[in-house]
Amino acid sequence: MQYVFGPVLSRRLGRSLGVDLIPSKTCVYDCVYCQLGCTTRRTTARREWTPVNEVLAEVARALDRDRPDYITLAGSGEPTLHAGLGAVVAGIKALCDVPVAVLTNGALLGCPDVQRDLLAADVVIPSLDAGDAPAFAKVNRPDPAVRFAPMVEGLAGFRSIYSGAYWLEVLLLAGVTDTEEQVRKIAACARRIRPDRVQLNTVTRPSAEGGRLAVPHNKLEALTHIFHPPAEVVADFPDVHTGALTAADPDAVIAMTRRHPCTAADLEQGLGLSQATAQQCLDALLEQGAVEVVLIEGRAYYQPKRE
Numbered sequence: 001m002q003y004v005f006g007p008v009l010s011r012r013l014g015r016s017l018g019v020d021l022i023p024s025k026t027c028v029y030d031c032v033y034c035q036l037g038c039t040t041r042r043t044t045a046r047r048e049w050t051p052v053n054e055v056l057a058e059v060a061r062a063l064d065r066d067r068p069d070y071i072t073l074a075g076s077g078e079p080t081l082h083a084g085l086g087a088v089v090a091g092i093k094a095l096c097d098v099p100v101a102v103l104t105n106g107a108l109l110g111c112p113d114v115q116r117d118l119l120a121a122d123v124v125i126p127s128l129d130a131g132d133a134p135a136f137a138k139v140n141r142p143d144p145a146v147r148f149a150p151m152v153e154g155l156a157g158f159r160s161i162y163s164g165a166y167w168l169e170v171l172l173l174a175g176v177t178d179t180e181e182q183v184r185k186i187a188a189c190a191r192r193i194r195p196d197r198v199q200l201n202t203v204t205r206p207s208a209e210g211g212r213l214a215v216p217h218n219k220l221e222a223l224t225h226i227f228h229p230p231a232e233v234v235a236d237f238p239d240v241h242t243g244a245l246t247a248a249d250p251d252a253v254i255a256m257t258r259r260h261p262c263t264a265a266d267l268e269q270g271l272g273l274s275q276a277t278a279q280q281c282l283d284a285l286l287e288q289g290a291v292e293v294v295l296i297e298g299r300a301y302y303q304p305k306r307e
């Protein structure tokens with residue numbers, strides 16, 4: 001499978017079959033916290049980055065094996081950059097009745113063609129990581145064509161025409177955007193956008209720029225009350241654990257480490273494995289030379305072995 005991965009366990013979407021529409025690493029932003037590495041192609045240009053018919057053929061094959069809770073368009077860049085996004089959503093809808101979710105940075109949600117493409121999705125989850133232009137520039141490092149105020153208006157504009165579930169994800173960074181002043185500004189934008197839910201997140205894996213940017217769980221909880229109605233915390237902390245499988249699919253494990261370096265605990269959570277099973281699978285892949293260990297701040301992360 002080149003474009004489809006999982007299903008992976010997601011706290012918000014249950015067992016989610018991922019569809020990767022954009023080649024790594026193509027995005028409108030170059031976020032300081034991005035787990036996919038630095039953006040190598042920063043653009044706002046929409047193109048058919050991957051062939052729609054091949055993507056749909058892979059989705060059909062994956063559905064033959066398993067029925068996920070959601071099919072989620074996300075992946076190695078920004079999915080709304082795909083000019084065939086509407087065709088992919090419509091194609092999936094023609095294949096099955098599994099709800100379709102789209103994870104987007106939201107930068108292009110004000111564009112009429114993007115809005116049109118997203119109307120048939122069941123859940124759209126845009127991001128808003130900053131409450132003003134300076135923080136937006138610092139955290140998201142957008143393409144110069146994207147400015148903060150029009151971007152927020154785009155998020156609000158899409159809400160006014162979209163009747164599906166609309167969940168705003170706010171990812172906070174320690175020492176950068178976790179101040180009460182910044183969160184109040186984000187909350188004011190959220191009031192304007194009127195999502196169905198606001199979900200607070202933070203980084204829990206190494207980012208492109210390294211450094212520890214995770215906001216402690218209790219601080220995130222305290223910040224939820226700045227939003228009306230209160231936000232919910234969705235950060236995947238290691239204590240959040242769902243049903244454990246007893247056998248690991250090595251392809252799924254490698255696919256997950258290809259998206260970002262993973263600890264055994266990440267695999268436990270992401271793939272619903274028991275701790276022993278995750279470690280056993282990683283040890284076997286290490287012995288076969290399929291993955292390698294990198295030590296980041298004293299923790300062992302696994303990634304596909306580089307030549």
Ligand code: SF4
Pocket residue numbers: 027028029030031033034035036039076077078105
């Ligand atoms: S929007 Fe997402 S994919 Fe793009 S740079 Fe930011 S975190 Fe990475």
